[in-house]
Amino acid sequence: MAKSRCLLMLLWLWSAQTSAEDVVRIQPSQSVDNTSYQYYVDLLQLVLNSTAADYGPSRIVVLESTLSQARGFNLLKKGQLDVYWAGTSFARERDYLAITIPLEGGLLGYRVPVIARNRVSEFAKITTVAQLQKMVACQGSQWPDSDILEHNGFLVERVISFSLMYSMLAQQRCDYFPRGINEAYAEVNTQGHEELMVYDKLILRYPLPMYFFVNKQNKPLAKRLTQGLSQLLANGKLADFLMHHPTTSAIFPLSRYQASQIFILDNPTLPKDFNNREHHDWIEFSYQ
Structure with missing residues (x-):
């Protein structure tokens, strides 16, 4: 009888822990060619793991249907998606909460x-x-x-x-x-x-950072993502992640592009305060 009660207690604790786990719904990959997708999934999981002590455990759930960017942002607005990553623009930051730390260093x-x-x-x-x-x-x-x-x-x-x-x-x-x-x-x-x-x-x-976006009402998640990314940036783990992830490691060292022709273009879609942001471009192109 005692063993049965103990087993039931363990099952209850496991069930309570599972039910308390936050679910973070994200976009699916757009295509098998879109290999960079995994970088953002892994980075989001790293951010959630690094903030679990303060916010609790989280589980990523991937939506099944492929989304265009317009549909993805629409689902975010409706609360049917929790995190959406995309290049930023004035309109997107007007309508959604942007975590303004570039996921790929700019x-x-x-x-x-x-x-x-x-x-x-x-x-x-x-x-x-x-x-x-x-x-x-x-x-x-x-x-x-x-x-x-x-x-x-x-x-x-x-x-x-x-x-x-x-x-x-x-x-x-x-x-x-x-x-x-x-x-x-x-x-x-x-x-x-x-x-x-x-x-x-x-x-x-041209300046075009990739940001995590959340619904304007989901300020707790925005706070968690901001805290996690800020910590990873400050302790160097974000740069290390970028330099060693399987989908991005091939671009380093960046000094290999010193002989490339670089054509500078204007980006008229950016928010007006973009250049004043502290972390708008946190990795130098000459970074090695």
Whole structure:
């Protein structure tokens, strides 16, 4: 009888602990090509783990249906999604709570062209912005990048589905696919992209940090994420995570890009106070 009561007590404690566990609902990966997705999932889990002592345990739950950015933000507004990560903009920060510590140190705004290998000699001849502006970039239809590129005079083929962009590039229905330095290598190294390459002799540079966003009413979660990211940034674990994660480690050392041509672009979508933020770009491009 005593053993039975003890077992029941253990089961009750386990059940209570499980039921007390917070669930954090996130977006699914947009495509098998979207390998950088795992970086943000792992980083979110690291943030939740590092704050568990103050806020309790949390469990990440991934939604099943693939989401466009517009739908993802809409679900966040409705409270059907808890965390959504995306490039920031004035409109997004107006409508949602942004955790204003760049998840990738600001490197998302260094865009390298992914191109077909058989066109490398063509891109090697590019020495001016005007030459690249004559080519067509595949880009997400709802991404701030498309607005930024068009604002700067670039030709953009807006594509609603991430999974279509690499196939369109392979079919040469666009000339290049600008990806963040932190994204490009892992994506191109996935199976089926043998005919593609990262052409990192050219870099488009514009400020566009990737932030965690939460619903405006979910201030406790925003506080937790801010605390966790701030702690990881201060103790160096965020930089270490970026430098050693399987999807981002290939970009280091950053000194390898010193000979690359960097074309500086304007980003008109940013909040007005962006340049005054303490951590708007926490990793130097010459970081080694």
